[in-house]
Amino acid sequence: MKKSDERRHVLSLSGGKDSAALAVYLHDKIPNLEYVFMDTGYELPETYDFLQRMRAMLGIEIKVLKPKRDFETWLELKGGYLPSPFKRWCTDVLKISPYELYIGNDKIFSYIGIRADEDREGYLSSKDNIIPRYPFIEDGLVYADIENLLESSGLGFPEYYKWRSRSGCFFCFFQQKIEWVNLHNEHPDLFKKAMEYEKVGKDQKRFTWSQEESLSELIERKEQIIESFKDKVPVKLNGPNGRKLVDILGGCTQRACIVCDL
Structure with missing residues (x-):
């Protein structure tokens, strides 16, 4: 039975460079770290390949979380209204909801791979049992450090970075x-x-x-x-x-x- 002050430690992987580098960075620092991936079912093939590479290279288990309803079902419920930068409903139903359902009411530290050279906020849950942690910011790591972590570990970058600038669904509306x-x-x-x-x-x-x-x-x-x-x-x-x-x-x-x- 858990003690009342015991916390779970969870790192959500997107299939992108920063969360992957954070997995490398924390691998020997937090032995009981949980690795999860919210699988929308619409990720790039390169993303799935990279996650499999992470499993093999780091020797970790990655818990795959799936939404109860897929994108096409939600799209029908939304009357065909596609998600957009102004209405990002896909993130809520395909990513955040499965993650918060997985966490439940447990008190956790949620590790987020925002770098010290970035000016943006991370995912902040409305649930007070999910406490965000930003190791790269706390330790002053910037892009060059993330690149070094990935290359020196042998993991490297996901292959899609050769032609795409971010992770996410193949139909992501943020694509240029x-x-x-x-x-x-x-x-x-x-x-x-x-x-x-x-x-x-x-x-x-x-x-x-x-x-x-x-x-x-x-x-x-x-x-x-x-x-x-x-x-x-x-x-x-x-x-x-x-x-x-x-x-x-x-x-x-x-x-x-x-x-x-x-």
């Missing part, structure tokens, strides 16, 4: 237009699936992932978007002197939901 083009190139089947969720018609309200245009309209401008991106980024991605897309787009002003992005 060049990332939608890259999704079309890397996973045409997932791009097509994302298109199927959109509603575009003359006599009804348009529900689209990308602002101002549908994905079918966006991909018609594919070459134009690629050329525009090249003008802004005069370096070769992933070349000897190049950068990952996460380095180039990761600092954009419109940040993704913290639960998905870390």
